[in-house]
Structure formats: C-alpha cells, structure tokens
Amino acid sequence: MPLTIATWNINSVRLRQSLVVEFLEKWQPDFLCLQEIKCQNDQFPSKPFTRLGYEFQAVHGQKGYHGVATLSRRPIEEIHSRDFCDMGDSRHVSVLFRSDGRTVRLHNFYVPAGGDEPDPEINPKFDHKLRFVTEMEDVKSVESGIPSILVGDLNIAPLENDVWSHKQLLKVVSHTPVETEGLTRAFELGGWSDLVRNTIPPSEKLFTWWSYRSPDWTKNDRGRRLDHIWAAPELAGRLKKIEVVREARGWERPSDHVPVLATLNLE
DNA sequence: ATGACGGATCTAATCCGA
Numbered sequence: 001m002p003l004t005i006a007t008w009n010i011n012s013v014r015l016r017q018s019l020v021v022e023f024l025e026k027w028q029p030d031f032l033c034l035q036e037i038k039c040q041n042d043q044f045p046s047k048p049f050t051r052l053g054y055e056f057q058a059v060h061g062q063k064g065y066h067g068v069a070t071l072s073r074r075p076i077e078e079i080h081s082r083d084f085c086d087m088g089d090s091r092h093v094s095v096l097f098r099s100d101g102r103t104v105r106l107h108n109f110y111v112p113a114g115g116d117e118p119d120p121e122i123n124p125k126f127d128h129k130l131r132f133v134t135e136m137e138d139v140k141s142v143e144s145g146i147p148s149i150l151v152g153d154l155n156i157a158p159l160e161n162d163v164w165s166h167k168q169l170l171k172v173v174s175h176t177p178v179e180t181e182g183l184t185r186a187f188e189l190g191g192w193s194d195l196v197r198n199t200i201p202p203s204e205k206l207f208t209w210w211s212y213r214s215p216d217w218t219k220n221d222r223g224r225r226l227d228h229i230w231a232a233p234e235l236a237g238r239l240k241k242i243e244v245v246r247e248a249r250g251w252e253r254p255s256d257h258v259p260v261l262a263t264l265n266l267e
Numbered sequence: 268a269t270g271a272c273g274g275a276t277c278t279a280a281t282c283c284g285a
Contacts, residue, residue, distance in 0.1 A: 213270035
C-alpha cells in the first residue's frame with residue numbers, strides 16, 4: 001500500500017476547515033500535517049475530519065498563534081511534542097506509525113518566521129528563529145533505529161530557485177545566508193534527504209507560498225519554497241511521487257501556503 | 268513594487284505573519 005504524507009500551513013484551521021475537507025476528499029493522503037492552526041486544542045474542529053476517516057489526530061494548539069496538528073487515517077502512537085527554545089510555543093508534534101511492517105516517525109514543524117530585520121542583535125524574533133534551527137540539528141533522520149519523515153513550514157527557502165529572485169532576497173528574512181546555512185547544517189547533521197528536490201530538480205523554480213500582499217499572486221509568480229518534506233535516506237529511496245498543489249493558492253479565501261505531498265511505497 | 272493583505276483578539280485597533 002502506498003503511503004501519502006501531506007503538509008499544509010492552513011493559516012487558521014477554523015476559518016478554513018472546509019478547504020481542509022475538500023483537500024482530504026480529493027487527495028486522500030494518509031497523513032495531513034497542518035501548521036498555524038491558530039486555535040487551542042479544545043477549539044480544534046475534529047469532527048469533520050473524523051467523519052472522513054481521519055480519526056487519529058495529534059493536536060498541539062495554542063491560543064491565537066502558531067499550533068500544529070497531524071491528522072491520520074492510520075493508527076498512530078507515541079504522540080510527542082517538544083518545546084524548542086523553551087518558549088512555550090506549539091511548533092512541533094511527532095507521531096509514530098506502522099506501515100508494511102516498519103515503524104516510522106513523522107515530525108510536523110512550524111519554524112518561527114523571524115520578523116523583518118535579519119539581525120539577531122536587534123531583532124529577538126530573528127534570534128529565536130536562528131536558535132530554533134540550531135536546536136533542530138539534533139532531530140535525526142534515524143533515531144533508535146526508527147527512520148523518520150520531517151515535514152512542515154520551515155520558513156526558510158534554502159536554494160536559489162526556492163525564491164523568485166535569489167539576488168533580491170538575499171537580505172530578506174527567509175532567504176538570508178545565515179538562515180539557509182543554518183537550515184542546511186540541521187539537514188546535513190540530521191542525515192536527511194530532501195524528497196521534493198530529489199524529484200523536482202534544483203534548476204527549476206519551485207514555490208509553496210505567495211504573499212497575501214501582492215494583488216495578484218499569479219502575476220510575476222513571486223513566491224518562495226518555505227514548506228518542506230525531508231526523510232531518512234532509506235525512506236527517500238522509496239519515494240514514488242511529489243505533488244505541490246499550486247491551484248490551492250487560487251481557492252476561495254485561500255491560505256497563503258499550498259499543500260505539498262509525498263507518496264512512498266514501503267513494501 | 269517586500270507590500271497594495273489577512274487572521275486572532277477582552278470588536279477596535281493592535282499584534283503578527285514572511
């Protein structure tokens with residue numbers, strides 16, 4: 001049985017629960033990792049997703065901001081969330097599941113945006129972002145023999161073709177060298193493989209986010225690739241398909257991010 | 268032309284996202 005994992009920064013799950021339902025019905029991933037649910041656990045709209053078969057839900061919300069949730073139609077266990085940087089933010093949740101005789105860990109991340117000014121000395125949010133990414137260095141692709149998948153809104157576009165203009169974004173938070181190098185360090189020290197760029201070559205422009213502030217997101221196509229799917233090499237070798245649901249940016253009252261999916265065959 | 272938007276919050280103006 002193929003295994004499909006999706007990640008989507010939903011920018012308020014209560015406001016966009018109908019979009020999530022539409023997505024689950026049409027794409028039917030086994031797992032959907034949501035970020036920026038922007039609600040507390042008891043406000044999370046579980047029922048419409050349960051009704052579609054996503055009865056296993058690991059929700060780690062907080063009031064107003066941030067928050068992550070992993071929905072699954074397969075049983076999950078050992079739900080865990082880690083408090084990066086001891087801020088008390090809800091920015092991570094992980095689950096274990098079994099598939100084709102293996103145990104796999106799935107990490108769902110929402111990395112801090114980092115504010116406007118790319119200088120940790122004067123901008124505490126940027127300092128927080130850099131420290132968060134440094135802490136991600138000890139999230140390994142294989143832990144105690146268990147291979148992992150790491151998805152989420154990492155808020156960093158690491159490659160030149162992950163932004164609409166490498167040159168013009170070098171001093172813009174999300175694409176500064178200190179961020180892209182920090183993310184690359186966590187990626188390499190963790191022993192990860194980038195499933196999306198394994199499939200869609202780095203020579204091609206690829207985005208998953210387009211600003212709300214642009215009057216027409218399709219005009220000039222000024223996006224960034226902020227949402228990622230990484231995996232342990234032994235899982236990466238079993239990748240069958242990658243999909244970026246670009247059309248979702250054009251849905252009614254859309255999130256500014258679109259879903260990204262990976263399908264693996266673990267047989 | 269990196270904002271001309273959009274969401275949550277002690278519903279009015281403020282903070283936040285990236």
